[in-house]
Amino acid sequence: MLRFGSRRGSARLASLDAALAVGCRAMSARFYWCLGLVMLSTLIYAERPFYIKCQDSTECGVGRCCSIAGNRYSVPACGALQEVGGSCRPDGHRTYNMSLTYPDGATVNFTNIYYLFCACAPGLECDRATSSCQEVNELLDDNYLIQ
Missing domain, CATH: 1.20.5 (Single alpha-helices involved in coiled-coils or other helix-helix interfaces)
Structure with missing residues (x-):
C-alpha cells in the first residue's frame, strides 16, 4: 500500500x-x-486536382487514350481510339509531354497524351487527304501514280 x-x-x-x-x-x-x-x-x-481525369494514356485502358484540346486551360480526358471514318491528325500517332498551370494555381505534368484526337485504332491509318481513319489496304488503293 x-x-x-x-x-x-x-x-x-x-x-x-x-x-x-x-x-x-x-x-x-x-x-x-x-x-x-x-x-x-x-x-x-x-498533386493531381480532382478535375484532371488522366495524366498519361496508360491510365485510360486498352483501346483508349488521354487527349487534350487546344483551348486555354483544357482538361484532358480519356477517349476511345478512332475507328474507320473517325477524325484524326496525320501525325496523330505522336504523343506529347507537357506541364500546364491552371487558374487555381495547380501545375500538372502530363506524359504520353494526344493533342485533339486519339490515334487511329490498330490496323487503321490517318488519310492525309480526308483527315479520317481508314483501313491500310484502302489507303494503298488511292495511289494514283501506279495504274
Missing part, C-alpha cells in the same frame, strides 16, 4: 511519473511521425 507521506511511496510515484513522461514523449514522437506520413501521402495524392 502506498502512502503519500512515505519515502517509498514518493519514490514509486516519481518513477511512475518519469515512466509516464518517457512514454508520452515516445507517443508524441510517434504521433508526429505518423502525422507527417499522412501529410506527405496527402501531398502526393493532392
Whole structure:
C-alpha cells in the first residue's frame, strides 16, 4: 500500500511519473511521425486536382487514350481510339509531354497524351487527304501514280 507521506511511496510515484513522461514523449514522437506520413501521402495524392481525369494514356485502358484540346486551360480526358471514318491528325500517332498551370494555381505534368484526337485504332491509318481513319489496304488503293 502506498502512502503519500512515505519515502517509498514518493519514490514509486516519481518513477511512475518519469515512466509516464518517457512514454508520452515516445507517443508524441510517434504521433508526429505518423502525422507527417499522412501529410506527405496527402501531398502526393493532392498533386493531381480532382478535375484532371488522366495524366498519361496508360491510365485510360486498352483501346483508349488521354487527349487534350487546344483551348486555354483544357482538361484532358480519356477517349476511345478512332475507328474507320473517325477524325484524326496525320501525325496523330505522336504523343506529347507537357506541364500546364491552371487558374487555381495547380501545375500538372502530363506524359504520353494526344493533342485533339486519339490515334487511329490498330490496323487503321490517318488519310492525309480526308483527315479520317481508314483501313491500310484502302489507303494503298488511292495511289494514283501506279495504274
